[in-house]
Amino acid sequence: MDELPGLVASITERLGPIxxxxxxxxxxxxxxxVAEIAGHTVELLGFSSDDPxxxxxxxxxxxxxxxxxxxxxxxxxxxxxxxxxxxxxxDAGSPPAGRSLVERNVADVADKLARHEGLDDDQRTAQIKxxxxxxxxxFVDAPVQTFVPILVxxxxxxRMIESRGxxxxxxxxxxxxxxxxx
Numbered sequence: 001m002d003e004l005p006g007l008v009a010s011i012t013e014r015l016g017p018i019x020x021x022x023x024x025x026x027x028x029x030x031x032x033x034v035a036e037i038a039g040h041t042v043e044l045l046g047f048s049s050d051d052p053x054x055x056x057x058x059x060x061x062x063x064x065x066x067x068x069x070x071x072x073x074x075x076x077x078x079x080x081x082x083x084x085x086x087x088x089x090x091d092a093g094s095p096p097a098g099r100s101l102v103e104r105n106v107a108d109v110a111d112k113l114a115r116h117e118g119l120d121d122d123q124r125t126a127q128i129k130x131x132x133x134x135x136x137x138x139f140v141d142a143p144v145q146t147f148v149p150i151l152v153x154x155x156x157x158x159r160m161i162e163s164r165g166x167x168x169x170x171x172x173x174x175x176x177x178x179x180x181x182x
Contacts, residue, residue, distance in 0.1 A: 014065065015057060016063075018037070020154070022056040022150075025046040054069055110152075113128050114128045
């Protein structure tokens with residue numbers, strides 16, 4: 001946790017303000033759910049995964065960077081082997097394990113968001129599902145797929161909020177019935 005402010009500061013130049021950092025729960029001490037770093041609130045999200053130890057830093061616009069964690073106790077040979085494995089995985093272009101599970105989870109996110117705000121409007125529901133597909137496409141090559149559904153939900157919720165500001169929600173246009181009209 002001590003290295004996080006410096007890491008976030010250095011990555012901010014590439015991604016812009018960092019809003020979320022995901023980390024493997026194993027190997028971390030008890031961690032708060034948010035941290036104040038350089039005047040910005042950063043959500044800290046622990047996860048369990050079979051993927052190698054890594055951090056994922058998510059920028060305000062949804063862009064992300066996944067970093068493979070190499071233990072400071074690792075020998076030079078072990079660290080180099082880990083770096084070589086990451087390079088081979090990236091070069092091979094093989095889909096990460098669990099892709100179909102991630103796709104199902106993204107579909108579940110799309111359904112949940114559409115139910116929440118689709119408002120029985122087929123066009124709005126289709127728009128929300130399309131946004132989920134577009135957001136998920138950004139992460140198709142991410143070496144750690146664990147966060148994809150979370151990222152998709154975060155990105156699409158922001159788009160939903162922005163679109164509400166651009167157009168009036170049907171819920172806001174309805175006038176409440178007077179209590180004595182029954």
